Amino acid sequence: MLPLALNGHPLNNAPLGWTVLRATERHAAHKITRTELTTPRRDGSTPLPGVEATPAQSITVGTEYRSLATLRTLLTQQTLNLTDSNRPGSADVELASIGFNSRELGDTPYTEVTFSLAIPGLFFRGPVVTTQAALTNGAVPLTAFPGLTGRVDDAVVRITGPASNPVISDAGGSGTWISYRGDVATGQTLRIDTATGRAWLAGDTWTGGTEVDSTLISMGPSRYFLRITPTLSSTLASTRGAVVVETTARGSGAAAEIRGRNAFLA
Numbered sequence: 001m002l003p004l005a006l007n008g009h010p011l012n013n014a015p016l017g018w019t020v021l022r023a024t025e026r027h028a029a030h031k032i033t034r035t036e037l038t039t040p041r042r043d044g045s046t047p048l049p050g051v052e053a054t055p056a057q058s059i060t061v062g063t064e065y066r067s068l069a070t071l072r073t074l075l076t077q078q079t080l081n082l083t084d085s086n087r088p089g090s091a092d093v094e095l096a097s098i099g100f101n102s103r104e105l106g107d108t109p110y111t112e113v114t115f116s117l118a119i120p121g122l123f124f125r126g127p128v129v130t131t132q133a134a135l136t137n138g139a140v141p142l143t144a145f146p147g148l149t150g151r152v153d154d155a156v157v158r159i160t161g162p163a164s165n166p167v168i169s170d171a172g173g174s175g176t177w178i179s180y181r182g183d184v185a186t187g188q189t190l191r192i193d194t195a196t197g198r199a200w201l202a203g204d205t206w207t208g209g210t211e212v213d214s215t216l217i218s219m220g221p222s223r224y225f226l227r228i229t230p231t232l233s234s235t236l237a238s239t240r241g242a243v244v245v246e247t248t249a250r251g252s253g254a255a256a257e258i259r260g261r262n263a264f265l266a
Contacts, residue, residue, distance in 0.1 A: 001019065001020045002020050002024055002026065002084065002086070003084060003085040003086060004020055004024075004059065004082065004083070004084050005082070005083045005084075005085075006074055006075070006080055006081070006082055007074065007077060007079075007080060007081055008081075008083075009074060011059070011061050016063070016064075016067040016070060016071075017063055017064030017066065017067050018061050018062070018063050018067060018071060019061065019062045019063075020059065020060070020061055021060040021061065021062050021112065023058075023060040023114070024058065024059045024060050024061075025057050025058045025059070027057065027265065027266060028055035028056055028057035028117075028119055028266040029055055029056070030052060030053075030055045030122075030265070030266075031052070031053045031055070032050040032051070032052050032053070033050060033051050033052075033053060034047060034048070034050040035048045035050075036048065049221050052122060054118050054119065054120055054122070055118070055119050055122060055266055056096050056116045056117060056118045056119065057082075057093075057116070057117050057119070057266065058114065058115075058116050059114070059115055059116075059117065060112055060113065060114045060115075061112075061113050061115075062110060062111070062112050062113075063110070063111055063113060064108055064109070064110060065102070065108070065109035065110065065111060068100075068111050068113070071113055072098075072113075075095050075098060075113075075115055076095060079092070080092070080093045080094065080095065080117070081093070082117060082119075084124075087124055087264060088124065088126055088147065088262070088264055089123075089124035089125050089126040089261075089262065089263075089264050090124060090125065091119045091121065091123065091124045091125065091266055092119075092120070092121060093117040093118060093119050093120075094117070094118045094120065095115060095116075095117060095118075096115075096116040096117065096118040097115065097116045098113065098114070098115040098116075099113070099114045099115070100112070100113055100114075101114070119266045122150065122151075122263075122266065123149075123150030123151070123263040123264055123265060123266055124150070124263070124264040124265070124266055125261040125262065125263055125264075126261050126262035126263075126264070127261065128259060128260065128261055129144075129259070129260070129261070129262070130257055130258070130259040131143065131144045131257065131258050131259075132255055132256070132257045133245070133255065133256050133257075134254070134255050135159075135163055135245060135247055135250045135254040135255055135256055136250075138246060138247060138248070138250075139244055139245070139246045140244070140245045140246075140256065141171060141242055141243075141244050141245075142242060142243050142244075142245055142256055142258060143240050143241070143242040144228065144241055144242060144243065144258040144260065145228065145240065145241030145242075145260070145262040145263070146238075146240050146241075146262075147238070147239060147240070147262065147264070148228070148229075148230045148239055148240055148241030148262055148263060148264075149230055149239055149263070149264050149265045150230075150262075150263030150264055150265055150266075151174075151227055151228065151229050151230075151263055152227070152228040152241055152260055152261070152262070152263050153194065153195060153224045153226075153227050153228075154193075154194065154195035154260060154261075155194050155195075155226070155228060155258050155259065155260030156191060156192065156193055156194065156206070156258070156259045156260060157178075157191070157192045157194060157226070157243075157256070157257070157258055158189050158190065158191045158192075158206070158256070158257040158258075158259070159180070159184050159189065159190040159192075159245070159254075159255075159256055159257075160184070160188075160189050160204075160253065160254060160255040160256075160257070161183070161184035161185045161186050161187065161188045161189070161190075161251075161253075161254060162183070162184065162185060162186045162249075162250065162251035162252075162253070162254055163183075163184045163247045163249070163250045163251070163254040164182070164183045164184070164247055164248045164249040164250070165179065165180065165181055165182065165183075165247060165248040165249075166179065166180050166184070166190065166245060166246065166247050166256070167179040167245070167246040167247075168192070168226060168243050168244075168245050168246075168256070169226075169243060169244050169246070170220075170226065170227060170228050170229055170243060171231055171241075171242040171243055171244050172228065172229030172230055172231045172241065172242070173229055174220060174221070174224075174227040174228070174229045175219075175220045175221050176218070176219070176220030176221075176224055176225070176226050176227045177218065177219055177220060177226065178192060178194065178197075178216060178217070178218040178219075178225050178226045179216070179217045179218070180192070180199065180212070180215055180216055181215050181217065182212075182215050184201070186251065186253065187203065187204075188201055188202070188203065189201070189202055189203065189204060189205070189209075190212075191206065191209065192216070192225075192226075194224070194225045194226040195225075196225075197213065197216060197218060197225040198211065198213050199211070199212050199213055199215070199216050200212065206259065226243075228241045228242070228243060228260075229241065241262070241263075243258065
């Protein structure tokens with residue numbers, strides 16, 4: 001039985017007569033839609049970046065009839081969060097479909113409830129964490145998300161000065177990077193929201209500041225300003241999400257930080 005829970009309520013729940021059945025999928029199916037560019041009179045095609053559809057996980061719970069309404073009420077809550085104690089993190093989900101198969105189990109009315117939970121955010125996400133590295137040379141690696149198996153598109157990067165012309169690039173295979181053309185002075189921080197492409201110069205803070213979006217440059221084969229993707233270890237035994245921070249000049253106290261939530265395959 002998979003140890004699943006919705007909004008903190010176990011779906012294997014003896015007092016309510018709920019049991020997660022074998023028909024339940026262990027993971028959501030991920031589907032990527034790809035578009036290929038073809039040229040008349042030329043063989044083959046040019047692949048374009050794919051777009052990942054919203055995955056959904058199918059779950060089947062057997063319930064005694066006395067608790068069927070309770071299960072249905074839980075599934076139709078306005079907000080739903082799915083956890084699996086075999087996996088890290090949690091996922092905000094939406095009810096996509098629900099079906100019922102009622103029968104008798106001995107003398108007890110019994111219903112198998114099969115429902116599909118869509119995962120708009122694609123992945124299970126961990127808590128917000130902050131990771132720091134000193135900028136001691138021109139190119140500094142910074143591992144922010146150990147065990148990463150999904151992708152992180154919404155991290156916040158903060159550079160503490162003195163540092164010049166920082167460039168932050170994904171150490172995985174996405175090919176994305178974002179850079180700031182200018183100086184970050186001593187006692188100053190540059191904060192970049194990679195989800196929106198906005199940036200601020202401020203003091204030692206994670207809020208506010210003077211907006212400096214016009215000095216940012218980003219590049220990569222996707223619409224994301226910086227996409228952090230998994231890097232496999234040489235033995236394939238572990239994964240991590242990391243960036244490389246490059247600067248043209250730096251001084252004592254210069255540092256890079258990444259704040260965000262780890263991502264795991266649903």
